[in-house]
Amino acid sequence: MPEINKKTLEHLADLARLELIEVEKEKFQKDLGNILNYFEELNALDIAKVVPMTGGTSLKNVFREDGDTVPFDGIDKLKEAFPESEHGRLKIPPVF
Amino acid sequence: MDIQNLTIKKFHEGLVNKEFTAFEVVEDFYKNIDKKDKEIGAYLSLQKDAALKQAELVDAAVAKGENVGALAGVPLAIKDNMLIEGAPATAGSKILENYKATYDATVIAKLKKAGAIFLGKTNMDEFAMGSSTENSAFQKTKNPCDLSRVPGGSSGGSAAAVAAHMALGALGSDTGGSIRQPAAFCGVVGLKPTYGAVSRYGLIAMASSLDQIGPLAHTVEDAAEIFNIIKGKDHYDATSVAFENKELSLSEMKNKVVGLPSEYFIEGLEPEVKTQVDEAIAKIKSLGLKIKPISLPHTKYALSVYYIIMPAEVSSNLARFDGIRYSPVNGVPRGVHSLAELYKKNRSVGFGAESKRRIILGTFVLSSGYYDAYYAKAQKVRALIKQDFNEAFKDVDIILTPVTPTRAFKFGEKTDDPLAMYLSDIFTIPANLAGLPAISIPVRSSMSLVASTPSLPVGFQLIGKHFHENDILSLGQMYERM
Numbered sequence: 001m002p003e004i005n006k007k008t009l010e011h012l013a014d015l016a017r018l019e020l021i022e023v024e025k026e027k028f029q030k031d032l033g034n035i036l037n038y039f040e041e042l043n044a045l046d047i048a049k050v051v052p053m054t055g056g057t058s059l060k061n062v063f064r065e066d067g068d069t070v071p072f073d074g075i076d077k078l079k080e081a082f083p084e085s086e087h088g089r090l091k092i093p094p095v096f
Numbered sequence: 097m098d099i100q101n102l103t104i105k106k107f108h109e110g111l112v113n114k115e116f117t118a119f120e121v122v123e124d125f126y127k128n129i130d131k132k133d134k135e136i137g138a139y140l141s142l143q144k145d146a147a148l149k150q151a152e153l154v155d156a157a158v159a160k161g162e163n164v165g166a167l168a169g170v171p172l173a174i175k176d177n178m179l180i181e182g183a184p185a186t187a188g189s190k191i192l193e194n195y196k197a198t199y200d201a202t203v204i205a206k207l208k209k210a211g212a213i214f215l216g217k218t219n220m221d222e223f224a225m226g227s228s229t230e231n232s233a234f235q236k237t238k239n240p241c242d243l244s245r246v247p248g249g250s251s252g253g254s255a256a257a258v259a260a261h262m263a264l265g266a267l268g269s270d271t272g273g274s275i276r277q278p279a280a281f282c283g284v285v286g287l288k289p290t291y292g293a294v295s296r297y298g299l300i301a302m303a304s305s306l307d308q309i310g311p312l313a314h315t316v317e318d319a320a321e322i323f324n325i326i327k328g329k330d331h332y333d334a335t336s337v338a339f340e341n342k343e344l345s346l347s348e349m350k351n352k353v354v355g356l357p358s359e360y361f362i363e364g365l366e367p368e369v370k371t372q373v374d375e376a377i378a379k380i381k382s383l384g385l386k387i388k389p390i391s392l393p394h395t396k397y398a399l400s401v402y403y404i405i406m407p408a409e410v411s412s413n414l415a416r417f418d419g420i421r422y423s424p425v426n427g428v429p430r431g432v433h434s435l436a437e438l439y440k441k442n443r444s445v446g447f448g449a450e451s452k453r454r455i456i457l458g459t460f461v462l463s464s465g466y467y468d469a470y471y472a473k474a475q476k477v478r479a480l481i482k483q484d485f486n487e488a489f490k491d492v493d494i495i496l497t498p499v500t501p502t503r504a505f506k507f508g509e510k511t512d513d514p515l516a517m518y519l520s521d522i523f524t525i526p527a528n529l530a531g532l533p534a535i536s537i538p539v540r541s542s543m544s545l546v547a548s549t550p551s552l553p554v555g556f557q558l559i560g561k562h563f564h565e566n567d568i569l570s571l572g573q574m575y576e577r578m
Contacts (some may be wrong), residue, residue: 001521004460016411016459017418017439018452027449031514032457038515039400042473045480052475053482056291056305056531057335070331077198083424092420 002036004029101125101263101406104318107264108166111158118151118158118169122213128497129262137237138247138257140176141178141184142216147171150213157211166321168211173263176217177224177300178309180204186231187300188220188250191446194406195423199366200296202333203309210325215263218253222448224302225272226250227520230511231450241283241552243406245504248278251312255282258312265313265322269276269299271306272402273499273524276536279312279556280499283538285319286312287574288524290563291531293338294323295330303409306402306528316537317570323565341566349570350384355492356458359395360523372539372554373498376575380496383574388492392484397477398526403472403518404461405529410451411458420447482530489561494568495525499536499555527559534559535568542578 006013009029013020020028084091099121109117126144133139153167174180177187179197179357186192200208207214221231229237229252239247240260247256249267255278258266268275270288279286287310301307311322320343329338345354356377381387419425419442428445432438447455461470488495500520505565508515527534536555558568 008460009456012456012459012463015463016455017415017436017443018447018455019440019444020452024449024452028453028456031453032460034513034515035403035457039404039470042397042400042477045394045397045477047473047476047480050476050479052472053479054475055335057337059292059335059337061334074198081196081198083194093430093432093438095432095438 002040003033004036099128102171102264103314104166104262104264104321105315108168111169112164112484114158118154118213119148121169122147122151122171122215124216125262125264128260132260133262135238135243136240136256136260136262137235138173138218138233138253138260138262140186140219140253143180143183143214146216147213147227148214150211154211154213154246165210167207167325169213171213171215171264172207173216173254173266174204174214174219175220175251175266175268177220177269178267179298179300180214180217183214184217185300186217186234187224189232189446189448190233191417191419191425191443192423193233193426202295202330204298206325206328211451212325215310218251218257218266220253221250222451223300223410224250224269224271225410225450225454227273227277227517228505228510229253229278230507231448234446236507239282239504243505245506245552246281248281248504250274250278251279251286253313255279255284255286258282258284258314262381265311267309267322267326269302269307269309270311270524270528271302272406272528274310275310276499276520276524276534276555276557279536280538280553281504283553284312284314285316285535285537286310286425287319287565287569288527288533288567289323289327290533292335293327293334293339293533293565295328295333295401296572297330297332301413303406304413306406307411308528316535316569316576319535320569320573322570337563339563341564343566343573344570346359346574349574352493352567352571353386353388353491354380355388355389355390355488355495357392357395357488357497359392359494360497364500364501368552369500369502369554371499373556376539376556377496379575379578383578385571386499390488390492391497392488392526394477394480394484395526398481399518399522399531401474401477401481401529402521402525403457403476404470405478407454407458408462408471409458411455411462414447414451414455415444418442427442450514478529479525485526485530485532485559493561494571495559497557497559499523499557503552503554523557532562533565533568535551535572537572537575
């Protein structure tokens with residue numbers, strides 16, 4: 001029965017930049033255990049030779065030369081939208 | 097002005113025949129919102145000034161005798177994960193509580209050009225994760241057909257707004273059923289277009305290989321009008337595709353074959369759902385179409401595939417929300433000592449439980465050591481599910497199924513067990529995995545029912561071949577004209 005143990009859960013939370021409280025950790029372990037258990041049904045399939053579907057479209061990527069760009073004119077709107085700024089610089093809480 | 101019996105089609109006729117003005121109708125809708133929305137909770141924000149200004153422009157054009165399109169002056173509700181410049185876009189989440197969009201989504205720009213009017217932004221499950229709108233960080237939305245029940249999700253606000261005549265049409269988004277399931281629960285029409293038919297630019301991304309924007313409306317005819325405006329190739333969405341297709345005539349439709357996949361007509365169906373879907377099948381048969389049993393053998397694996405691939409893409413798409421970009425998060429303690437700690441605090445306060453659950457699940461299935469066992473495996477089974485449809489579409493043109501195993505459930509009924517909630521999407525998920533167009537249509541139209549004892553609506557689903565929206569829209573329109 002697959003499960004995510006507490007240490008793994010804490011590691012995943014760290015990777016995802018989330019901080020879980022004890023009660024959340026217990027609930028998530030239980031929920032995720034049930035969900036992973038449900039996924040076991042996929043093991044019944046023989047998929048060794050199946051070509052995976054890697055996205056939603058069957059379009060192929062098309063490339064162009066660098067330089068042919070549409071200029072972005074939204075800088076001022078973005079600056080105005082930022083909650084706090086000083087002399088054109090965007091203010092955030094101290095992180096050092 | 098009786099807005100209870102209005103459709104987009106009737107509105108356009110009335111507008112060009114000068115029976116009323118767009119301004120009057122928009123005001124009537126706002127009066128109805130004032131009357132009903134405190135109870136129903138469909139809207140998160142209203143943009144009344146902009147709406148009335150736009151209505152005046154449409155009325156001026158009509159007065160001058162100019163030709164106005166089918167959507168001119170039409171009051172729409174927009175799900176709060178789509179960007180309208182200057183308006184809030186919270187995606188139902190506290191992490192975007194103070195965000196105002198700085199540009200228009202492509203679908204919004206197209207609708208603006210067509211003269212459509214946006215009444216407000218509708219409630220949704222946070223970041224479109226949910227099947228009941230109960231995961232909204234802000235409020236509950238009630239099903240207008242029964243206020244003790246959910247409207248479905250994640251586009252619950254949009255479905256409820258249309259059903260309660262607080263908008264003439266709406267936009268929703270559908271990743272695993274989030275347009276079709278609430279449409280079915282609320283008794284309206286909901287279309288999920290082919291993946292690539294409608295640009296996702298300006299839609300807050302949930303799962304990029306599955307998301308599609310689509311219309312909700314009272315009739316298939318109305319949904320088709322909205323779809324025709326929003327569809328098309330867009331420079332800003334590399335997955336979008338240009339395509340044309342014509343509406344089918346009755347004689348062309350009679351030559352089509354409708355397939356019924358045995359895997360969708362199973363034991364777990366609520367009896368009333370089975371009864372009504374059978375009713376829909378009988379009506380379609382009486383139109384002259386051939387009905388054929390088919391099999392989509394990998395259907396039962398769709399839920400697992402979806403709940404591996406979608407959270408993986410979600411964990412990636414939600415990584416950008418840090419409480420610094422877009423919007424500050426209210427209620428975060430100060431005195432942080434590192435950037436990582438700031439991100440953790442902002443994200444932990446800003447995201448709700450379901451979002452965190454799916455981010456962690458997604459991080460897990462993509463992590464080294466587990467990637468092959470889960471994500472890579474799911475991508476292969478997704479290919480098998482798509483192949484099932486390709487095979488079936490060699491013998492049939494349209495596939496008919498129920499939309500949901502049950503009718504609208506009560507609040508709180510499924511909130512303790514995430515898996516039980518996920519199971520409400522088993523019939524809608526496969527069309528997203530395969531990228532196919534699919535529409536939910538009420539079996540019995542509320543607009544033609546005598547509302548003496550209103551009962552909970554049931555929807556049936558038509559799934560078409562890639563970019564064959566015309567097949568399912570044409571059949572749907574023939575059905576509703578019966």
